Structure formats: C-alpha cells, structure tokens
Amino acid sequence: MPSVARVPRRLAFLPFRGSAAVTEGLVTWAMLRGSTWHKLLPDVYVHADGYRETDHRMWCDALALVLPSGGTIAGRSALYLWGTDLLGRNAPVSVLLPRSVRMRPHPRLSVVRSPLPEDDRTRFGGLPVTTPLRTAFDLGRQPPLAEAVVAVDALLRRRVVKLPALADYAVRRAGWPGMPQFRRVLALAEPLSESPMETRLRLLLLDAGLGPIVAQHDVLDARGRFVGRVDLAWPALRVAVEYDGDHHRERAHFRQDVARLNALRAAGWLVLRFTADDVLRHPARTIALVTGALRERRLGRH
Known part of the structure; x- marks a missing residue:
C-alpha cells in the first residue's frame, strides 16, 4: 500500500510562499508541482484541502503574501x-x-x-x-x-x-x-439599517419621493407598551414597510413574525412586506404599493 505524503501543519490550509517553504525544507519544488498543491499566484501555493476557487478570504491571504x-x-x-x-x-x-x-x-x-x-x-x-x-x-x-x-x-x-x-x-x-x-x-446614510437589502429598499422609497422615513421604529400600543420594531416607518400615518430576508422562512421565525404582525395590526398599523425580488426586479410595483398605502392613510385622516 503506498504511503501518504505527510503535509506539514503550517502548510495544511493557508496559502504560503513556495520559495520560503522549500528553503525551510518543508516541501520540494517537485512536490509543489504535484496534485497535492494548487498554485494560486507566482510562488504562492495552497494545499488541495484548503483550496476553494470562490473563497475570497483565500485569495486575500494569497495576495497579501505578495503585496x-x-x-x-x-x-x-x-x-x-x-x-x-x-x-x-x-x-x-x-x-x-x-x-x-x-x-x-x-x-x-x-x-x-x-x-x-x-x-x-x-x-x-x-x-x-x-x-x-x-x-x-x-x-x-x-x-x-x-x-x-x-x-x-x-x-x-x-x-x-x-x-x-x-x-x-x-x-x-x-x-x-x-x-x-x-x-x-x-x-x-442610516446607522440603524439592519441589512444591505433594507438600505436598498429605503433608498428606492426615498428616490420615489416617499420620505422622510424613520428606520427601526419602535411601535407602542395605546397604553405605551412595546408592540414591535419595524424596519421603515411613517409613524404619523402608522404605516410600516419591512424587508423579508431568507431567515424569515425558518419555521420558528415565521411563527414569531405572524404573532408580531397580528399585534401590529391590532395596534392600528398597516404593514407592507417586501422581498429582494420586489426591490430589485419590481421596483415600480413596490413603489406603487407603498404610495397607495400612504395615500389611503392620509385620506382616512380626513
């Protein structure tokens, strides 16, 4: 049974300079030309177990060696x-x-x-x-x-x-x-924005002339008790807009969201929820829905 080549611990996962490793006696140039190693850059290698073509951190590590x-x-x-x-x-x-x-x-x-x-x-x-x-x-x-x-x-x-x-x-x-x-x-800029897609949604609405918008607004009921926090809000009209990421599809999170949404509705809030598809592929439809909700609330105040 052929023996398995021993891989020095220091070279097991992170990129390294080939010339330095050869000088230290950790590997030979002949070994580096074999299938056990990937050549990332001139004189920069990584072990096959540490190679991920789309791993940006690996490429940062590699390029840092030759900066x-x-x-x-x-x-x-x-x-x-x-x-x-x-x-x-x-x-x-x-x-x-x-x-x-x-x-x-x-x-x-x-x-x-x-x-x-x-x-x-x-x-x-x-x-x-x-x-x-x-x-x-x-x-x-x-x-x-x-x-x-x-x-x-x-x-x-x-x-x-x-x-x-x-x-x-x-x-x-x-x-x-x-x-x-x-x-x-x-x-x-909004320090309270909780995700890149939430920022994109906020900017879409601002660009449509629907500001000012309050980020991460705490909703209280008539007795001053905390009901929930909404991503984007028009507090005077009690209208909220939220971005739903993939985590909202998890079963436990979904149940919490349902209970929270019901509590917000009971407190008199109209909540619209949007996904990445709404923001990136259907911006006009998203703007129209929010515009309609705000108009409905303004008319209801008169």
Missing part, C-alpha cells in the same frame, strides 16, 4: 474582511497601492492607486487592510450612489465606523475625487 510595501487590501475586499460580503462571484481582490508602487497584474487582482497615509492602514485577521474609516470613504465615493450608501451603512451597522467621525474624516480630504457623491452618501 508590495505600502500596499493594502481595500474597497469591497476590505469591507468583506470587516464583516460584510457585497462581493460578486469570483470578484477580484481589491488592493490599494501608492502611485509609485508596481504590482504584477493578475485576474484575481484589482488595483487602485491613491495616496495611502499610514493612519489609513491597519491589520485585521492577520492581513493588511484599510481602516474602517478609509474603507467607508473609498466605497462612499464609488458609483453607483445606492451601492455606495449600502457599503457605508454596512460599516455603520457593524459599529466600526461612526457617522460624525466619517464626516470629519471627509472634511480633511475635501479635494479628493468623488466628494460630491460622498456628501450625498453622508446625507443618506
């Missing part, structure tokens, strides 16, 4: 590392480099060149990454506007960025590209 001095992971890749995944399938790793620094092109790499003060760099999860403030500032200046707000809301929601600090940060960089959009992002 030139002064470079850092940035943009949506930084947002991913800070805890929010807004990446498309097989998205390249976004890297920020000073203008004078060069890096070999690769399909899994997207390079942006910009000034990068030391205060805008940090380490997170062992990787060089732009600080939350710099990440929010960069993504907030990238069109389209709605996706810029989604990204900033995500960092605000995770409490790694606060809106006043972000506004102060922007003031100190008033001449940077993209500032007109960034000022709009600051005006539209």
Whole structure:
C-alpha cells in the first residue's frame, strides 16, 4: 500500500510562499508541482484541502503574501474582511497601492492607486487592510450612489465606523475625487439599517419621493407598551414597510413574525412586506404599493 505524503501543519490550509517553504525544507519544488498543491499566484501555493476557487478570504491571504510595501487590501475586499460580503462571484481582490508602487497584474487582482497615509492602514485577521474609516470613504465615493450608501451603512451597522467621525474624516480630504457623491452618501446614510437589502429598499422609497422615513421604529400600543420594531416607518400615518430576508422562512421565525404582525395590526398599523425580488426586479410595483398605502392613510385622516 503506498504511503501518504505527510503535509506539514503550517502548510495544511493557508496559502504560503513556495520559495520560503522549500528553503525551510518543508516541501520540494517537485512536490509543489504535484496534485497535492494548487498554485494560486507566482510562488504562492495552497494545499488541495484548503483550496476553494470562490473563497475570497483565500485569495486575500494569497495576495497579501505578495503585496508590495505600502500596499493594502481595500474597497469591497476590505469591507468583506470587516464583516460584510457585497462581493460578486469570483470578484477580484481589491488592493490599494501608492502611485509609485508596481504590482504584477493578475485576474484575481484589482488595483487602485491613491495616496495611502499610514493612519489609513491597519491589520485585521492577520492581513493588511484599510481602516474602517478609509474603507467607508473609498466605497462612499464609488458609483453607483445606492451601492455606495449600502457599503457605508454596512460599516455603520457593524459599529466600526461612526457617522460624525466619517464626516470629519471627509472634511480633511475635501479635494479628493468623488466628494460630491460622498456628501450625498453622508446625507443618506442610516446607522440603524439592519441589512444591505433594507438600505436598498429605503433608498428606492426615498428616490420615489416617499420620505422622510424613520428606520427601526419602535411601535407602542395605546397604553405605551412595546408592540414591535419595524424596519421603515411613517409613524404619523402608522404605516410600516419591512424587508423579508431568507431567515424569515425558518419555521420558528415565521411563527414569531405572524404573532408580531397580528399585534401590529391590532395596534392600528398597516404593514407592507417586501422581498429582494420586489426591490430589485419590481421596483415600480413596490413603489406603487407603498404610495397607495400612504395615500389611503392620509385620506382616512380626513
């Protein structure tokens, strides 16, 4: 029975520099050419057990090994590392480099060149990454506007960025590209938004002229007792709009939602619920339903 090659623990799952591993005697170049290892980048390998073609973290780990001095992971890749995944399938790793620094092109790499003060760099999860403030500032200046707000809301929601600090940060960089959009992002950002799709739904309604909208509104009954919290609300009209994600389909959550919805109706609230399909594929229908509900309540007050 053939023996199974022993894999050094240090090389079992994470990407590594092949030349360094060979120098340390952990593997040979002949071994690295075998099927046990995947070559990710020039001189960067990963064991077959750790290889996942669509694993963005694996590609961040790999590219971090070959980042030139002064470079850092940035943009949506930084947002991913800070805890929010807004990446498309097989998205390249976004890297920020000073203008004078060069890096070999690769399909899994997207390079942006910009000034990068030391205060805008940090380490997170062992990787060089732009600080939350710099990440929010960069993504907030990238069109389209709605996706810029989604990204900033995500960092605000995770409490790694606060809106006043972000506004102060922007003031100190008033001449940077993209500032007109960034000022709009600051005006539209909502720290209480609980998901990217909730932000998209809120922006859809605001763009239709249905504001102002209160996010995460606590509903009380006539005796001042807490009934429930709604995603988006027009409190004076007692109209609420909610985004239903996949978690609402779980049996236990579904039962809780039914009881909560009945309590809101008993308190005199009209609640409309929408899915991602409603927001992304049928925005006109979604706007019409909300507009109709608000009109109905306004007419009922007279």
